[in-house]
Amino acid sequence: MSSVRTTAPSAPGPDPQVAPPADVRSLWRLRGYLRPYLGSLTLMLVAALGGVALSIGIPLVTRAIIDGPVTAGDLSALLPLCGLALALGVLEAVLVWARRWVQSGAVLGLETTLRHDLYARLQALPMAFHTRWQSGQLLSRATTDLSAIRRFSGFGLLFLLTNAVQLVATTAVLLHLYWPLGLVVAAASVPIVWLSMRFEKRYVVVSRAVQDEQGDLATLAEEGAVGIRVVKSFGRAEHVSRQYEQAAGRLLETSLTKVRLAARFWTFLGVIPNLAVVVVLALGAVGVGRGTLTPGELVAFITLMLSLVWPVSSLGVILAMSQEAMTAAARILEIFDTEPDIVGGTRVLERPRGHLRFEGVGFAFPDAPQEPVLRDLDLEVRPGETVALVGATGSGKTLLTALVPRLWDVTSGRVTLDGVDVRELRLENLRALVATAFEEPTLFSMSARENLTLGRSDATDAEVAQALEVAQAGFVHDLPYGLDTRIGEQGMALSGGQRQRLALARAVLARPAVLVLDDTLSALDVHTERLVEDALRRVLGATTGLVVAHRASTVLLADRVALLADGRVTHVGTHHELLETVPAYRELLAADAGTPEDVPA
């Protein structure tokens, strides 16, 4: 029996299930991305600070108008003062425009660059990374997280600065105008800031809970959609619906907690400045009545104070935004920090012969190092030869083929091509030399041509046609727009057999020194399979081939057969030799199963 597994994951790199801690350092590490926009950022900051000055300046002009022309009866000053107010007002609008205009270009540039780098890095990360991360988790980093960073760098960061400046400057002006009232305002902002901080902490916790539960719900929605045929087959719609509703109910409860928390906070934020207005009005009116304050000053005071409402109350939003951006930065850095551990060497095979050797190869998945899939495996495929891999389900045949183009790296031993360890070859060179037709073919939502020329974008139409011919995939020419027809999820739907034939054509077209066929013909009917095999025989005559086979007919494409069992190659020989001498092989392939004498009735 298998030993007790240790729970500690020994896999390298970050765990997609665990949220990284958010701190300022993660954001700070992304500062390099701001460098091209330093000019823009400076301009934005200047414009924003100018806006602060104006938001203080305009009420002061109002004061001058009320205390001058209105109260003192000096009408001659009215026009110039109003002209000043108008000029300041226009200037303010221009500054807002300038800030936003510049900001748009800068933050979108930043976001686009980050997204590019993220994409490039993800493409470079090995299968070991991608098997653990679902594309949905990666997508949310490329969209939601990047937007959070964009919002913060364009909006949050700027207003964190300017709001602080406005808060300090306005309070100073207020204190200067009439210090007792200034003190009232300053005192009012203390509980707001303190509460904002506290609220923000609790809010982050609840928000994250909501996010997690939304994720769970999305998973259930996806299962309900992808597994719909199974659900239908077993008549279990009620069961999955109830499951979904329970999860939705949990989300509802958590969301209501969030609503209550937010309602209390926003109300509080709204009521404090209004209470301050009450106090200011009471004390200010008394001040005006007793002559310690002018009417203009009182109006300016109230206007200025109200202009503080937004900077103060938005503090919570901005703090939440910063928190979000920090988390987002941390999540993105997780990916940037994962070094691609499959990197190419420096050597290039100029004239490859296609001599493939597995020497003492061992392999275990990173999260199960105790359970090797392959151990001390030896196999040689001579130039031009085709070897079939035969073995029971789960014996590691597909994995063995993935070691050649280094989709995975061996954990011990080595794989050599023409005597050179594949790890010493440049990755582009190696992968140009080896082409694989996968059992589950991947098609992209692009033109058929783009899908076919995946491995050789410079292929001519004649070469494409030839590859289609080999793979019996002539149906492509009959698609509505021929090779330009979009296929894949967002395009024309193709059958499993058609998809496999395209994948085969794709591999053939790459003209590799080593051609790997991973049970590529499983979805074809007997007739088509035979046609494909005839054509393949010609192709394999010229290249080295590694063929994963489940059926005798596919095995016959090969010159020799290697039998895999317990992570090793136990026997190598021709099909007939193995049939005669190896009982295990006979059991796997002999009568292709099911003859009456094999199966007890």
Place this chain on the structure above:
Amino acid sequence: MSAPAPTDPTGPAPGHGGWRGRLGPADGEDDAEGLTAGTTVGSRRLLARLLRPFRRALAVLVAVVLVENVARLAIPYLVKEGIDAGIPPIRERDDLAPLLGIVAVVLLATLLQAVARHRFLVLQGQVGQRVLFEVRRRVFRHFQALSPAFHDEYTSGRVVSRQTSDVDAIYEMLESGFDGLVTAALTLLGTAGILLYLDVELGLVALACGPALALLTNWFRKASARSYRVTREKVALVIVHFVESMGGIRAVQAFRREPRNEEIFDDVNDQYRAANLVAFRLVSLFMPGIRLVGNVTIAVVLLYGGYLAHEGQVTVGVLAAFLLYLRQFFEPMMEISQFYNTFQSASAALEKLAGVLDQRPGVPEPERPAALDRARGQVRFEHVAFGYVPGRPVLPDLDLDVPAGQTVALVGTTGAGKTTLAKLATRFYDPTGGRVLLDGVDLRDLASETLRSHVVMVTQENYLFSGTVADNIRFGRPEATTEEVVEAARAVGAHKFVSALPEGYDTDVANRGGRLSAGQRQLVAFARAFLADPAVLILDEATSSLDVPSERLVQQALRTVLADRTAVIIAHRLSTVEVADRVLVMEHGRVVEDGSPAELVGRSGGRYAGLHRAWADSLA
């Protein structure tokens, strides 16, 4: 748009430009469908339907929001009263009473507003969240009720995005849109009214900015509707390319696709940036535009108001109130730009959801279901006709009787109609002509639960749900005991590998089967079907991803498991056919040969005999 169009109608040169390929004249984006400015009939009806149960809560909500806005709008007026009526008594006789009275009212108004605000936020949140719950519940159930035919065409990606991004869009609207809209409307109307009440002349001067505001808002609304649509299209391109690159990373890396992918990604990424830039710049014109109108209005009010005050026609308090009100007047206008897109996307989302909810299930439930407690398993096709596309029949006219307990194998080339036959027998589709009967009862008269308990299909598509292996085997019969689960697994030969898993039957199959191989997943799917113990079992290419020993195990199991039940087996591999009592060779939707395997092999010149010979040769 300055970005190049992604689809080049002139036919792309290989390698460049036309990577996306062409799909057809209706080459529209999913996200763009039904995305017109403003709400459309379907979305409005759905919203009304969803809100109906909350009529009372909504009435309270409206009352509360009115109270809140009245209290809020009263405050500047009270400030004016404080200045005009509170100050003179102090000045004249140091009488604080009038001022304190007014201050008390302001305090009251403030507290009232706070209480109303709190009530409003809680109520709005509650209604919004409950509506969302209801949307989720309905949409999920509806998707479950729709036929596989619908799902085939709609694709799971769209099903998921209906339930995630569209629901999110509605959430955004419910969270911020309602508040924003109502408050904005009330503020605009209320402020205009109060300004006119305070001073008609000055009020009219202030409101003269109205046409400018209307023009600006109207321009923005139209321009942002256009740019919003472009942005949605572009982001969809980014997402599709991103997801497909990552989902197909094995092929990407194996074929050194990275540079070309990066090129394409840069292209779509930049198109998205350009589209966003247009949208952002619209806002960066609109917001300061409103601010400009506001500031000009304030300057004009200062000038004219100052003059009027100087002339003694208005008081300082009125002037102060005007300035305070005008501040409030322009702020909601700027917010409109924030939630306008929210409205648009919510409206589009509602439209799409309404479209889904309006879909009638292709295979409707019977109004008066027939009872069929214990099925014997006789399946009959009577003059059954069926085609996926009108005018192109897949089955022109099929007659077939499968007696209870018989095992029938269907053989024939791709497209002969074998899978279609299976789908009709399981009522994934309804025939366009004739009828399909189970024990003499038309399938259309059976409740789906009854039908599904008697007829189960296993396909190549061996989907596993998140949860343990045992959960998955138990899927069709949740009440099964652990012993029964193990027994089912044993019967199909899955027990050996399952017990070798780290946690045996309790191993989580997370990540869609995770490290289970295709064959192993298939065995689990088999165990699932056997445990469900149906009277009719349909196997559509169910053994094709098994290796030979596993397939043999399954076949051994089949002999015992199928002994007392009806079975229809579709297989490419003729080895599978050997277990059958009867073989049907199909071609172009018709049965061309019908007999026992031995009988058909012996028929000289027969199709099955030919296939069998070819197969036997391939084993040599």
